[in-house]
Amino acid sequence: MLSSVMGDHLEVPTSGGHSPDGSFQGSVLNVHFTENKNLYTNVKVGGQPLKLALNSRVEGIYVFMKDSQACHVDEEGEEKNRVCYDPNTSRNSTWCNNDLLCLPAILSKSYECYSDSNLLLENKAEYPSMYYDSLKFTESHVEGSDDVEVLDLVKAAGGGDAAGEGDAAGGGDAAGGGDAAGGGDAAGGGDAAGGGDAAGGGEEVGYANAAGGETDATFQNTDVKLVTDLSLYKGWSLFKDTDGMMGLAGRELSCRNVSAWNIIVEKSNSLYALDVNLPEGSVKPFVESPTQEDSKRGASSYAKFVPKKASSNEADGAAEPSGSTSEIHIGDYKKSFGPIVWSEPRERGGIFSDSFMQFTLYNLEVCQNNIFGKYSSNWQGVIDLSSKCLVLPKMFWLSLMEYLPVNKNDERCIPKRKEVTFDEGTVPRMCAVDPGSRPLPVLKFYLSDNDTVSDNNIGGGSGGEIGGDPPRGGIQEVHIPLDNLIINEEGQNDGYLCVLPDVHEGVSSENSGRTTKPLIKFGTYVINNFYVVVDQENYRVGFANKKEYHSSNDRCTQRAQCVGNQFYEPALNICVDPDCSVWYFYTLNEETKKCESISSRFYVFLLIILLLLLLDIQSYYFYRKSVHVAKVSSR
Structure with a gap:
């Protein structure tokens, strides 16, 4: 089931690098997946090649400190080759000697960094939690600065298509500190563009500027955040096999200087596209x-x-x-x-x-x-x-699961028994799909x-x-x-x-x-x-x-059939009973689901109560009258 393509009403933007002849004329940041399917790009921080997970909800460069809790290494697992950032091997790094929270200026007072070459871990500060894939992640870090080079950034020359097939020009591997563009060293001060032949007729070159020595992908004295503590979950693999994070959020979330990412995209009219596979x-x-x-032909599409x-x-x-x-x-x-x-x-x-x-x-x-x-x-x-899944507000998730042919008996999905508890704080709540229930709508x-x-x-x-x-x-x-x-x-x-x-x-x-x-x-x-x-x-x-x-829509949950005075609630696919309490002496008939007047015996009982009340009033009246007559007679 595919919506028809109607090009006549689709807007074609005129801003950015849009080329009238349809050729691609931008730059390319190659990104990759780890074994745990975390999206990352290769970046050198302080001369150290790191895998930085892409995070579109934070701004700036976050590096996990080597031998810290944030860089936990499981020798038996997939994390054994983890590198992480070592502040002791960086030559130009400086650190902020204060433990204030570095938040955007609109949320707190302006942050001042008292820069020092010595790292004091007691200056780390714990930051407000964020949720990825519905799991709570809390981190502590020290603000600082260091030299940053984005290794996987390449640019198309002469309107050709920019390198997207993995290697930078010349066949050298741009990832993990390999050579880019014809044998030039991609790291630290090496000329990534002019060091060798621009492979294949010059279709791809390093992302270099006219200076020749420093590239547009190299940023000196850039803000970095040294993460020492980070939440990790055994049943979910976010951040487990990466060495930090590269924030793709806009400059509005910056608490100090603009990040390397925002400098790159702002030079290109803040236009970019994601081709994630x-x-x-x-x-x-x-x-x-x-x-x-x-089954019948056309049941699925x-x-x-x-x-x-x-x-x-x-x-x-x-x-x-x-x-x-x-x-x-x-x-x-x-x-x-x-x-x-x-x-x-x-x-x-x-x-x-x-x-x-x-x-x-x-x-x-x-x-x-x-x-x-x-x-x-x-x-x-x-x-x-940073999240892997589609994350919906809970009321919409419940509505969606109600219509889908998922295994609702799974306690990880929608628990039916109250005595069974599922800790949503350690593993996200999801629903399994049986092969016979596919394809889904x-x-x-x-x-x-x-x-x-x-x-x-x-x-x-x-x-x-x-x-x-x-x-x-x-x-x-x-x-x-x-x-x-x-x-x-x-x-x-x-x-x-x-x-x-x-x-x-x-x-x-x-x-x-x-x-x-x-x-x-x-x-x-x-x-x-x-x-x-x-x-x-x-x-x-x-x-x-x-x-x-x-x-296929064939396995969608059938619409609930309402009876009597019930009304249909489509969001949850349920029939809601009428509220009979809005009328006096009406109650809900559980069989017909209609509001019906209370039994005639109630009215007989009510009539008896009224008669007794009238008799009581009458007797009180006669009592008062007899007292009055007695007082008059005694004079």
Whole structure:
């Protein structure tokens, strides 16, 4: 089930590096996945090559200190090759000799760094918690500065397509401190551009400036945060096999100087695109069972996205999506993914909304039902590269699980027995999917208001499917193929749908420095299905579906059948009993589910009470009268 492509109403941005002939003219940041499927890029900090996890909800460079709790190394696990940052081997590092919290100026007083070359760990400060994949992460760090070089940043020369297939020009490996661009040393002061032949006719060179010695990917005396303590969870692998974090949030969240990332993107009109592709085998493949093969034709749908050539030029044809490597395109975006569906420009003025990859999504629907229900027609969503799953506010998660053919008897999903407890603070709550219940339906939403009212509040049934009617009002749908969110890995999460309830964020706390209302977060399993364009200068985000998927609505939970005076609540697919207490002497009939007047025996009883009351009043009247007569007679 794929929404029809209607290019006539899709906006083509004119800002940034958009080229009129369709060729890609930006820079590329190559990104990679660890064995635990954490997204990272290679960065040298203080001359030390590190794997920094991409985090789109923080700003700046975070490095995990070697031999600290944040850099826990399990000699028997996948963390044995972990490097982390050693402050003792860095020549130019300096550290702030004060333990104040470094928060954006609007949230606290301005931070002052009393710089010193000596590191005093007693100056570390614990920062407000953040939630990734619904798990609480708390970290402590010391503010400082050091030299930073982004190793995986390469640039296209002469309009050719920038290196996206892994290696920088010349065949040298740009990752992990290898050589870039024709044999030049990619690290510390080596000339990454001019040291050798610009491989393949000069299509790719290092990201160098005219100075020749220092590249645009090298930043001296840049703010860094030395993390000494970080929450880790045995059943969830976030941050376990990386050496730090590289924040991709905007400068609004900066508490000192602007980060290296923001310097890079602001030179390119704050326009960049995410082409994130999970490693092969990360998603459990759909295998049609014999019973499904024998079922009626057309019961399930298969959607395949065919990339479009950006131009007739053979050189530009190389811009087709590879589907295997992951890249961030800076200053431009590739046109081979087809038309981009753009969100409405978001409201400005909030430090979080201005700095996040945030957007408004309308009428989140599954199985032709709006799971927003009567809460709202729209909600705020955000791209969250540190989370893996789709994270929904708990009320929307419960609604979605009610419609999907997931294993609801699993106590990790929706517990039926109160005596069984599941600790959501250590492992995220998820629901398993049986192979026979696949394929799952698509979860779809809109990026502008379709202004349609239906029996389930807003946005009931939808068009825009293959061979069907066009989308309502010419508004394009965006599809999240839920069948592509089923985890395929060894361990306790295998076969689970990567959709989680956000049970914590948005709840008031003592320090609300980093809290926002519950956002809908798109983790890497979701972003894997999209080409995402982020236009921070115009405060909007664009999507294009890029992955093939199977889908079917045949196994959706059937609509609850209401009887009597019950009314249907589509958000939870339940029938709600009427409130009979609004009428006097009415009660609910549990069999007919109707409000009925109380039995006639009640009225007989009530009449007897009234008669007794009247008799009592009458007797009191006669008593008072007899007393009065007695007083008069005694005179």
